Amino acid sequence: MDEKITYEKAANELDEILKAIKNDEVTVDDLAEKVERASQLIVYCKEKLTNTERKVEEIIDKLG
Known part of the structure; x- marks a missing residue:
């Protein structure tokens, strides 16, 4: 996976692939x-969400 890709770019690319498949634009x-x-x-998006959730939980735990 491209190290420079962001979650938003990955989600947008995934959305474009799904649209193309649904619209029979893929041979x-x-x-x-x-x-x-x-x-x-x-896989990238799931890992990114899991890591972000873990970080947020750690921050919240430190505050409480």
């Missing part, structure tokens, strides 16, 4: 590539 030849990229983006 059968490109479908596997798009699904693979989507799976990478999903």
Whole structure:
């Protein structure tokens, strides 16, 4: 995964892939590539959310 990608960019790219697939804009030849990229983006977003949640919980714990 590109180290410079942000959560917002990853989510937007994932949204574009999903729209393209739903609108039949992806050929059968490109479908596997798009699904693979989507799976990478999903993993990245889930990890980012989990890490952010953990950091927020640590900050809140320090305050209380």
